[in-house]
Amino acid sequence: MANYTIAVLPGDGIGPEVIKQAVETLKVVSQQSGHDFTLNYGLIGGAAIEAEGVALSEFTLDVCRKSNAVLLGSVGDPRYDKPENNVRPEDGLLAIRKHLGLFANIRPVKVYDELVNNTRFKPEAIRSADFVFVRELTGGVYFGKPKRRWQTTRGRRAIDSMVYSEQEIQRIVRVGFELARKRKGRLISVDKANVLMSSRLWRQVAEETAVDYPDVALEHLLVDACAMKLILDPGYFDVVVTENMFGDILTDEASVLAGSLGMLPSASLAGVPDNSKTTFGLYEPVHGSAPTIAGKDIANPIAALLTLAMMLRHSLQLEKEASSIEKAVQAVLSKGYRTSDIMDGGCDEIGTSRMGELVRSELV
Numbered sequence: 001m002a003n004y005t006i007a008v009l010p011g012d013g014i015g016p017e018v019i020k021q022a023v024e025t026l027k028v029v030s031q032q033s034g035h036d037f038t039l040n041y042g043l044i045g046g047a048a049i050e051a052e053g054v055a056l057s058e059f060t061l062d063v064c065r066k067s068n069a070v071l072l073g074s075v076g077d078p079r080y081d082k083p084e085n086n087v088r089p090e091d092g093l094l095a096i097r098k099h100l101g102l103f104a105n106i107r108p109v110k111v112y113d114e115l116v117n118n119t120r121f122k123p124e125a126i127r128s129a130d131f132v133f134v135r136e137l138t139g140g141v142y143f144g145k146p147k148r149r150w151q152t153t154r155g156r157r158a159i160d161s162m163v164y165s166e167q168e169i170q171r172i173v174r175v176g177f178e179l180a181r182k183r184k185g186r187l188i189s190v191d192k193a194n195v196l197m198s199s200r201l202w203r204q205v206a207e208e209t210a211v212d213y214p215d216v217a218l219e220h221l222l223v224d225a226c227a228m229k230l231i232l233d234p235g236y237f238d239v240v241v242t243e244n245m246f247g248d249i250l251t252d253e254a255s256v257l258a259g260s261l262g263m264l265p266s267a268s269l270a271g272v273p274d275n276s277k278t279t280f281g282l283y284e285p286v287h288g289s290a291p292t293i294a295g296k297d298i299a300n301p302i303a304a305l306l307t308l309a310m311m312l313r314h315s316l317q318l319e320k321e322a323s324s325i326e327k328a329v330q331a332v333l334s335k336g337y338r339t340s341d342i343m344d345g346g347c348d349e350i351g352t353s354r355m356g357e358l359v360r361s362e363l364v
């Protein structure tokens with residue numbers, strides 16, 4: 001039996017309540033598997049600004065560095081939203097990604113049969129959707145320099161820079177190839193090579209990397225065409241790899257297919273996921289802090305529970321425990337229980353903690 005150390009950063013808004021469900025679930029996993037999980041808590045985002053004056057403190061970073069994995073709720077607080085604000089909760093998220101070298105953001109999008117009628121799409125159009133986004137997370141326009149704002153005699157100006165090195169492109173594209181190899185063998189690399197220099201390098205490096213993966217079919221798609229194709233033909237996709245901001249935008253779009261942002265987990269990894277060894281990572285639901293519903297026990301904890309499953313799989317090598325959580329979620333959905341975001345006629349509407357309890361009761 002092993003002992004694992006997990007950093008838990010509940011964050012803002014609905015973060016603490018969905019993370020509470022994940023933590024309760026981890027306790028049951030511990031009882032059933034005999035593994036021990038030591039949980040060390042830290043602050044991030046608005047909660048950290050409030051208590052520590054910064055969105056990510058050295059203390060929190062240290063807690064993360066001493067762990068096998070990081071479990072994060074959500075970050076964001078409308079009290080700090082004004083453009084003139086100097087400290088922002090979101091800076092905590094960007095800083096933790098950069099400091100921990102979490103360059104590979106994995107966002108699986110799966111449409112549950114039970115929820116196909118819940119979306120704005122025709123059920124037959126989305127039923128077969130099951131793909132994974134691999135978003136580059138520590139480069140591109142989010143971090144590129146120069147990045148500043150200044151006053152000129154003719155008014156204010158601001159600049160952000162989309163910068164990528166060959167090495168940064170290659171390591172993320174490899175993650176895409178590795179995942180595609182274990183799935184249907186199809187990798188779509190998304191760029192804007194008809195306009196952007198950084199995208200032309202991206203495309204070239206993707207082509208060069210493909211030589212090492214003769215078993216994977218590589219295809220390139222322009223980001224605008226990809227945005228359209230995701231809606232028109234989501235069953236087309238298997239693994240998609242793209243740069244930071246394109247990935248940010250496209251994964252929000254893709255999430256609509258799953259019926260609710262409350263269904264989607266994510267992993268941000270510091271290496272290539274590998275079934276035979278652990279990869280350090282930070283795990284967070286794709287949804288934000290949803291301040292308007294925080295503290296009401298109505299948020300959907302499923303994304304957080306599926307996120308926990310990803311953590312068990314990728315950072316702790318506990319595949320059996322991971323798939324047990326995924327099967328439990330599936331079982332609760334097929335019994336007709338729904339939180340309000342995925343509610344459908346004829347189903348039972350339940351709250352955050354009840355959903356957590358029901359999933360735990362299905363764990364074997």
Ligand code: IPM
Pocket residue numbers: 075076090093094248
């Ligand atoms: C996400 C979020 C973040 C991002 C924000 C909160 C900084 O939208 O994880 O997708 O843009 O990366």
Ligand code: MN
Pocket residue numbers: 248249252
């Ligand atoms: Mn986003």
